[in-house]
Amino acid sequence: MTSSSKECDVLILGAGMAGGCLARQLKLAHPDLRIIVVDRKAEFDYWIGESTVEAWEDYATRFLKLGPYLNCHHIQKHGLRFFFDSKGKDLPLHEMSEFGRSWYHPLAARQIDRAKFDRDLCAMNREMGIEVMLDTKVLGSASTFSTHIRLDGKLGHEVDTSAGTIRCKWVADCTGRGSPLAQMLDLSEESGHPAGSYWARYSGCKSVDELGPDAWRDRINHTERWTSTNHFMYRGYWIWVIPVTDKITSIGVSFHHDIAPMSFKNGAELEAFFRSHRAVNDIMGDAPETVDFFALKQMARFSKQTFSMDRWALSGMSGTFLDPIGSTGCWLYAESNRFIGHLIKADLYDNDQVAVRRMVKHFNLMLRARFTALRQVFGQNYDLYGSFDTWMPMQGGRLAAYFNRDLNDHMTDHAYFFNKIKDHGEDCGCSIEGILAPSAPLRNNLIRISREMRDYLDRKDLYQSANAGQWEPMEPWETRPSLQDKWRKPRDLQVEDRVDAETFEMAFTYLVERMADIEGIPFDLERFGAVFQPGFDSKQTLAGVLGALQAPT
Structure with a gap:
């Protein structure tokens, strides 16, 4: 040396x-x-x-x-929050349909x-x-x-x-x-997610909470929306507004190249784009100072x-x-x-090379499975983003799945995963599909019914028809007892399966009720319960259940 x-x-x-x-x-x-x-x-x-x-x-x-350190120096996040806009992108913030928390969550996250x-x-x-x-x-x-x-x-x-x-x-x-x-x-390797992003940070922006009346603040119990990761959702792209400090705000856009391609040469062009959306323009205020400007034209990455x-x-x-x-x-x-x-x-x-070999194989599979599942939900559904009717139940279902399976897997130190692979060798036959199998039924069926709803709304030119005036609290999707009761407890896949089925029924119910409202059909929850087939094997369609509700008794 x-x-x-x-x-x-x-x-x-x-x-x-x-x-x-x-x-x-x-x-x-x-x-x-x-x-x-x-x-x-x-x-x-x-x-x-x-x-x-x-x-x-x-x-x-x-x-x-x-x-x-985190409690003293970084903002406690008020969860994810989603806003939906009109075709003209001209709704004031308090009139936009909203999906978000009405109370602070018992588990913290940070900005x-x-x-x-x-x-x-x-x-x-x-x-x-x-x-x-x-x-x-x-x-x-x-x-x-x-x-x-x-x-x-x-x-x-x-x-x-x-x-x-x-x-x-x-x-x-x-x-x-x-x-x-x-x-x-x-x-x-090719990520399968053709998306890009532009963003900047600004000083002098307004707080989200300044921009609505007291009744709007009251419905979230005067908690602070500005501490959320605020998403403004549009077909093929979404805009984020995130507080970095009490004075610096991060505002960015992520977009799908095939649905809503974008290109900005500098911060001025990006700001002009943001200002073409009334709610974001109102948040930016009269004269924010641009701190920086960045771009990732191809965002996704997988090894x-x-x-x-x-x-x-x-x-x-x-x-x-x-x-x-x-x-x-x-x-x-x-x-x-x-x-x-x-x-x-x-x-x-430990000098345990057998364990190292086993873990290397399965850790690589786990990361690929995580990426694959996220790509299925987020990367392949940018055309659902701009409709409250298509994205709210989809995102709600994804949040419920995270709190039902993914978070507790992390909080229990992957004990279920380690116990399952403890005796596996290189030729054990484990696969990405096997790792994804427990969560696949909910994920695949949420995607299926959300896309069916998108197609239905497109045929009627009603894609954004629920984007004004709707309010859906996140608590039933994130903190209902069947989700909270399992945190930090050993995983039980049968219990997780039941909770996933419960989540799917919530999403399916919302979508059929919404279709019934559009069609002018009275929605009878008791009759819906008699028609709906719980679980994931039936592959019931929204239209099929709606038709059954219309049929004479």
Whole structure:
């Protein structure tokens, strides 16, 4: 080694949110672990990943011990909130149909000031004894990374940086979309989600809560909408409004290239687009100051492999990212980080290579299954976004599925998953389809009936007919007793199946009742109950049930 060389157990490329959290997680679990983090940035600034979910909060408080810090320095999020507009995009905010929480949720999530969080996390990690090297880049480019990153899972890796060569046993790439490992190993694959995004941050915007009458504020019990991740939904695209601090607001648009293609050259063009939507224009106010402007013309990313027996792994946008909608990015990298922690423990501390091999296979399957499920719900249904009638029950069902299965899986440390694979080998036959199987019936049937409703509304030119004046509280979809009763308890798939069936009936009931209203047919809940066939096997259509309700008794 030269005098400028360093050695460590784990080298993390990228000191941002994914990499910084991974470093802290590993150091808290293994204080003797030698960790070096390198990042090409000399300082931190605002970035995406501002909006988190309950699974990330659980990760940050239990595994990163950041609860007191988060409560003191970052806004507690008031959930996801969805607004729907007219064809002319001219509804005032308080007249838009709304789907959101009316009370604060018992489980917290955050709106993160990324500049502050990344900077503070870097300082906290250094205080723990983690060596963080900023303004330090991995040498090379897409065509030459293999010269500067020499992977050897048995003898140790060598990574050439602008500060010298670093030898390590494990390397985790958390650099983001420019991932050196992903480029060197040709890991990127077609995501199947042709979407892009433009966004900016502004100072001087108005609070959402300033823009409506007292009756509008009263229906959410004078809780604060401005702390929500506010979604303004349109066919083929959606606009977010997220508070970063009490003075800085993030406003962005995500769009599907095939449905609502967009292109903006600068912040002025983007602001003009936002101002063509009355509600967003009202939020921006008269003279906001533009802080920054960013674009991702191709947003989604997935890697052929995320974890390797050769002691490398990816996390954050280096590996898996679909879309900002639903704030799922933080949940995916929290899960990836946890999996990396399991691999390093089994390898360096337990010396259990059989377990490492088993986990590598199944962790890769799990990440692919997560991405596939999210793409099915969000990526393939942008044409449902702009209608309260099509998106509210779809999103409500997705939230219920998250609180029913996904969140508790995370909160119980994937115990069901680990127990299921504990004796599996490389030829166990596990598949993405097998991992997705428990949640597939609800997901597939929600998509099916939501698309049927879309087609029905399109035929009648009523796609946006319920986009004004409707209010649907999220609580029945997120916090009904059958969902809350299971948090942090061992998973029971039979109970989860029953809750999914309950969720599907809620969505189906809303859609049939709405169709009956459009057709001028009285909706009799008792008769509906006699016609509707619970469960997922019947493949009943909305039109079929509506027809049965019309038939003479």
